[in-house]
Amino acid sequence: MSTAKAARARLSTFHGSPTFAIGIFFTSFIFIVALVSLIWSPYKLDDTTGNRLEGPNATHLLGTDTLGRDLLSQLMVGARIAMKVGFGATGIALIIGCFLGLLAAFFPGWIDDTLASIFDTLIAFPTLLLAMLIIAAEGASLWAAILAIGIAASAIVSRIVRILTKRILAQQYVVAAKTCGTSRWEILRGHVLPNLWPTLIVNLAIIYGVAVLTEAGLSYLGLGAPPPSYSWGRLLREAQSTVLTAPLGAIAPGIAIILLVLGMNFVADGLRELFDPTQRGNS
Amino acid sequence: MSSLLRVESLSVAKRASHSLDATAQDADQLLRQVSFNVEDGERVGLIGESGSGKSLTALAIIGLLPDSLLQSGSVNFAGREISSLSNRELQKLRGREIAVVFQEPATALDPLMKVGKQVAEPIRRHFGLRGSDLRRSVISALDEVQLANALRIADSYPHEISGGERQRVAIAAAIACKPRLLITDEPTTALDVTVQREILKLIQNLVTERSMSLVFITHDLAVVAQVVDRILVMRRGEIVENLSVHQLSSAPAHPYTQELLKSARLLDSALGA
């Protein structure tokens, strides 16, 4: 476990492995596409003037779907949704996870034990299943999906936060601080948080990827945001029946998902190497 | 007079680096032209701070450097050039002629295997003993390292015995096949102070009784001065001093050694020794 200070020191001499650079490139690419889609896309989404199920050509760079809508535009809007899901779910997981994890670590005893076993049980459940459960309760919508995935992922964050915080609190210098009368808040701010955020960020990057994949799965099953939201998963669902005649519709959204998730994973690996170079190389 | 161990111009460097930075090349050279001799029955201390390359020297001698490191130079044992030997040939030497005891007794032993079985491993391989003969050898090796209740310990797992006992077990496994050269890499650093003294005495006795040569690697000058006849000081991959223990207190040449001495003395006087 390295402190934030050491991490910052390494940052200045960080050359970065090639995978990290690729990761940054991929994710930035998708980010930018999503941003651009806010103001412009080749066609409007309800524009069905194109020929149906066209292959790529001059007017429609990636072709069209069964209703004549432009695939490229759909992908761009899908990028926006993927961003929302990624940041939304990760944000929720962060907030809930930190809150519960810190709570468990700072108040040992039955609170801690109960929370710990809840985290462990929840983690055993795959994220998708948990998300499906919550969707079953709330009904299918984009925000339900984001909330569901966020809650499911928060179990992972809680457990990490709890274990790490306990480890930090057990360190000599924190015990010393406590005996000097430092308040819990100050310990939290001064010792716990600075040592927590590197590991947290790495895991959040991974959760981001998991969130995007899970939402794609939900949408594919028809349990995600209903049309006219064009989540990439939803696009794949629609494309399934026409895959023989218009394969690009089934290939392109998948590639988009891979770019984003793989990119995020590479970024996570790069960050992990940055914060703790003693980790045996995994790439 | 031919030495038991003769190391000449031993150099170790990292195989490749990601960085294209020219100044980093220097940092990739881990051992530079290390040369020293160990005579029959001689006890030599190898001292240096962490990162000085002392553990690497031990690994290089027995040919167990990781693949990512390149080794050059000569290592001559009992008149035979061993640095160019194949792994299979070296296996015959390891544990039988040259043995190494490492620093962390907690992790040096397989946590899932009974301790006696682990001591038996080299005996079985080098002497071909089996069954009750093997068992007798194991118990006798454990007795030699002054382990009371050797039978119980042989049937225990590493986590069931204390740190000091674990280190004795590691030493037992190392000397079981009566090697001519014993290399100990920080054998006492991970142990309690009281236990340290016992292990040191144990090593001293064993080395004397069996006329083994000893290379004692440590960062602690005070510890090693009691056990060895000669001291080699390493710094940043180089040997900077090669003195007998007597000469150490009277005429150390290198400023680094003087630093080491000074801090050792300071500590001594602070402790009222």
Add this chain to the structure above:
Amino acid sequence: MSRDLLRRLLFLVVSLFVAVIIIFLLLRLLPGDPANALLSINASPEQIAAARHQVGADKSVMAQFITWMSALLHLDFGKSYISGLSVLPSIGSALLITLPLTLISFVIAAVLSVVAGFLAAYYARRWFGIVLSGFSQLGIAVPVFWVGLILVWIFALRYNWFPSSGFPENGWGDPAGALWSLALPITTIVIVMSSSMTRYVKSVTTDVLGSDYIRTSRALGSSFREAFFRHGLRNASVPFISVLGIELASTLLGAVVVESVFSLPGLGSMLVKAIAQHDYPNIQGILLVTTFLVLVIGFIADTVQRIIDPRLRITSSSGIK
């Protein structure tokens, strides 16, 4: 060790009980009347009351729970709101597809990943290991249903080698047909699962390869192969088995999604349909069965770990220092 075993069995039963309560409460907290699923939009108040009575929603929560628990203990999971079919038997026939799919995929993926993970760790610096690691990175970034989709496109539609969907009418009565239908789904799951498992195996192997006890063994004369097989394997399997439990659960989940791609009438399709139709008895039943399976798998993985690793056992004789 048997005292420890009993204690953990007890914990298993308690966890199961807690899960039952949670599942029960979760669905009772849902907005919307359970009875709604049984009715059409313009039902009369009497019809609504009758439906609620049928569903048991007019009793208190506690009473509902007791009714449900006693039914459970008789293995009566109720009847589907939509089809009227008994839940447990429906789950049973769905499992006939999901379980073989999961288990076969899991075994193949586990074997592949043990080999691939080891090679990736051992040859970490050579191009071979890097390529393997690269593939496993790719495999975890890809949505499993997309892999299925692509496989269907290539091998079922373009080349008619495998069926693109469905399962034989008489199920396993036609074993060749059944296996044929499962071939692409299994391949899909294997591709994704072995990627994720390879990463674990690689990480565990890397730790073992750099371990001190292997170094000790080699320093005393073992060849690398001897040291690895005598010490490395067993030590590597301990963390590996704990991860296997989780991975099996993930495989189960992968099967759920993949069943949709290939229109296999397994547990996954059943669950998705039940959620879309608010068919609560089915949802409850599937959740219960899945939870039970996940908990039991965890228990077994735990037990196996204890058999291999003496540090996890609570010995009655010598104390632990």
